[in-house]
Amino acid sequence: MPFQLKLDKSVKKASSNIVLALDLPSHQPHSLLPRSIQILEETHPYICAVKINRQLVLPLCLFKEIQRILKSAQDLGLPTIMDCKINDVGHTNRIIAEYYYKAGFDALTANPFVGWNEGLKPVFEVAKKMDRGVILLVYMSHKAAEEGYGQTVQNPETGQLRPQYVTFAEKALSWNADGVVVGATYPKKIRIVHSILQEKVPIYSPGVGNQGGDIKAATKAGTRYLIVGRTITLSVNPNETAKRVRDIATQSLR
Numbered sequence: 001m002p003f004q005l006k007l008d009k010s011v012k013k014a015s016s017n018i019v020l021a022l023d024l025p026s027h028q029p030h031s032l033l034p035r036s037i038q039i040l041e042e043t044h045p046y047i048c049a050v051k052i053n054r055q056l057v058l059p060l061c062l063f064k065e066i067q068r069i070l071k072s073a074q075d076l077g078l079p080t081i082m083d084c085k086i087n088d089v090g091h092t093n094r095i096i097a098e099y100y101y102k103a104g105f106d107a108l109t110a111n112p113f114v115g116w117n118e119g120l121k122p123v124f125e126v127a128k129k130m131d132r133g134v135i136l137l138v139y140m141s142h143k144a145a146e147e148g149y150g151q152t153v154q155n156p157e158t159g160q161l162r163p164q165y166v167t168f169a170e171k172a173l174s175w176n177a178d179g180v181v182v183g184a185t186y187p188k189k190i191r192i193v194h195s196i197l198q199e200k201v202p203i204y205s206p207g208v209g210n211q212g213g214d215i216k217a218a219t220k221a222g223t224r225y226l227i228v229g230r231t232i233t234l235s236v237n238p239n240e241t242a243k244r245v246r247d248i249a250t251q252s253l254r
Contacts, residue, residue, distance in 0.1 A: 003106045003133030003178055006079045010048040013077060016246045017253075019049045021083075021206065021229030022056060022069070029059040037072050039233055043242035044076040051081040051227055052105075062103050070104040079106040085137060086123055087111035094122035101126065107133030107178060112168045113148070116175065124175060133178035138193055139165040141183025141207030165189060169196040179204050179225070184213025187221040194222025208245070215245070216252040 001009075011017060020043055022036055040050065050073045052066070060066050073080050082105040086093050093114070100108050107127075110120050120134075127134045139149045149165045165182075172180045173196070180197065182190045184205035194203060202224040207213035209231030218226065228245055235241040 002131050003079060006106060007049055010077055010079055014044075014046060014048050014246070015250065016046055016048045017225050017249055018047045018242065018246050019051050019081065019204065019225050019227045020047045020232060020242070021051045021053070021227050022233065023051075023053045023229045024056060024233055032056060032060055033065045033068060036069050039238050040069070040072050040076065040078070042239040043232060044078060046239075046242040046246040047078065048225070049079040049081060051083050051229075053083045057082075062099065066103065074104070081105065081133075081135065082108040085109050085111050086120070087114055089114070090118040090120075090122045093120060094126055097123045097126045101130045101132045105132070107135055109135045109137060109181060111137050112171050116171075120175070127178075134175075135179040135181060135204060136168060136172045136175075136177045138168045138172065138180040139182045139186055139189045141185045141205075141211055141213065145183060145186070166192065166196065169193045172201050173197060177201055181206065181227075182223070183207040183211075184215070184218035184223065184226065185211055187214070187217040190218055190221035190223055197222075215248050219249065219252040 024032055024035060057066055070080055082100045084100060086096055097108060110123055114120060124134055139145055151164050152161050153164050153167060154161050179202045181204050182193050185207040190203060190205060203222055204225045204227055205218045205223040206227035208215055208226050208228050215226060226249055232238050232241045
């Protein structure tokens with residue numbers, strides 16, 4: 001099943017647009033696996049997908065313990081996103097994508113800074129062949145995002161000056177990306193990106209909660225999916241917190 005169809009089915013089932021960022025602190029590696037599965041089982045009624053970062057893959061290993069987490073997500077009907085931020089030359093990017101997709105991930109994130117030819121083109125080719133998704137980074141959620149994604153760049157063909165993230169949003173359209181990442185901490189940027197993408201490419205917004213992103217502001221600006229991590233994973237009761245975040249997000253859509 002294509003990534004977007006699987007995600008749509010999950011959204012409908014949970015009445016939720018919350019993607020759980022299962023990014024746990026790694027200072028206690030022995031507890032990462034059981035804690036991850038426990039959080040998944042507790043929060044699954046209130047989330048639509050799971051995002052995993054390298055801070056979990058590195059200590060647990062892609063074809064070992066991570067397989068148990070992916071199997072748990074699959075059994076719960078949750079699509080999985082590998083937040084690997086692919087950012088290398090084409091032949092390397094292709095192999096990276098193949099490994100993550102073969103491991104069981106439904107989608108992955110990639111950095112458009114490397115461009116198309118001999119950059120991300122191989123990733124999109126693999127994704128299409130395997131019926132998986134590619135989500136592009138357009139504007140990240142941390143404070144220094146403006147140093148890269150916010151810089152002004154010149155179009156080599158027209159000489160026109162524009163923000164880097166605007167060009168990335170346009171690439172998401174032309175490359176047929178399955179989504180883009182724009183930090184919930186920057187609702188004005190979300191609004192601008194949404195004006196470019198409309199409903200053709202969905203916006204995923206991390207940074208809610210601990211980083212200061214506001215659910216209502218991001219949703220009103222055009223975010224379709226909210227990526228929430230530490231607010232849920234580090235809470236005393238992940239189940240109740242996930243439900244509360246889901247309910248706030250649902251209300252903000254009205």
